Amino acid sequence: ETGVTQTPRHLVMGMTNKKSLKCEQHLGHNAMYWYKQSAKKPLELMFVYSLEERVENNSVPSRFSPECPNSSHLFLHLHTLQPEDSALYLCASSQDSGKYNEQFFGPGTRLTVL
Amino acid sequence: GQNIDQPTEMTATEGAIVQINCTYQTSGFNGLFWYQQHAGEAPTFLSYNVLDGLEEKGRFSSFLSRSKGYSYLLLKELQMKDSASYLCAAMDSNYQLIWGAGTKLIIKP
Numbered sequence: 001e002t003g004v005t006q007t008p009r010h011l012v013m014g015m016t017n018k019k020s021l022k023c024e025q026h027l028g029h030n031a032m033y034w035y036k037q038s039a040k041k042p043l044e045l046m047f048v049y050s051l052e053e054r055v056e057n058n059s060v061p062s063r064f065s066p067e068c069p070n071s072s073h074l075f076l077h078l079h080t081l082q083p084e085d086s087a088l089y090l091c092a093s094s095q096d097s098g099k100y101n102e103q104f105f106g107p108g109t110r111l112t113v114l
Numbered sequence: 115g116q117n118i119d120q121p122t123e124m125t126a127t128e129g130a131i132v133q134i135n136c137t138y139q140t141s142g143f144n145g146l147f148w149y150q151q152h153a154g155e156a157p158t159f160l161s162y163n164v165l166d167g168l169e170e171k172g173r174f175s176s177f178l179s180r181s182k183g184y185s186y187l188l189l190k191e192l193q194m195k196d197s198a199s200y201l202c203a204a205m206d207s208n209y210q211l212i213w214g215a216g217t218k219l220i221i222k223p
Contacts, residue, residue, distance in 0.1 A: 002158065004156070040216075042215045103211070105156035
């Protein structure tokens with residue numbers, strides 16, 4: 001247990017569906033992250049939030065929409081995804097962004113887009 | 115561009131020693147991280163190096179050479195539970211982590 005939880009752990013959706021991924025951290029951290037992990041590829045940073053404000057958006061397609069209602073919760077809303085979006089989506093948190101900070105990861109949501 | 119290179123897969127024997135290498139090219143440098151990720155689980159922090167030299171933590175050690183853009187993770191007295199992927203990540207001048215694709219380590223009895 002890293003103190004970061006993610007739900008659901010597995011998700012299968014069609015290209016026309018709308019779904020949301022949820023992440024919650026119990027560590028009192030101020031920064032939260034969404035990563036995409038595809039097989040045999042480096043982790044891709046998608047979004048960074050610091051104190052509930054988005055500070056980084058690495059040119060992610062608009063079919064991915066993040067939401068951070070408070071410093072403990074982070075959502076990733078999904079709509080009209082493509083099969084190539086199938087991957088493991090990891091959430092992480094750290095004490096702060098913008099300086100050295102160990103990131104704590106959740107177990108991930110394994111997403112399959114049909 | 116920014117880049118991290120590490121071997122895709124390595125195999126070692128239980129009880130032996132293995133060294134996983136990582137080379138990096140980043141815009142600025144604020145340290146290098148190693149994470150362990152078991153299949154289907156979250157990556158977990160192993161080590162952080164920002165100064166040259168060797169940091170030892172139990173059976174695991176991590177080395178950094180900033181002038182060479184090089185790091186390695188050394189695992190001693192290998193156990194079956196050490197079978198996992200090992201992720202190398204360098205922090206650039208904007209404190210963003212640049213990740214390698216990971217090294218899958220297979221431990222054989």
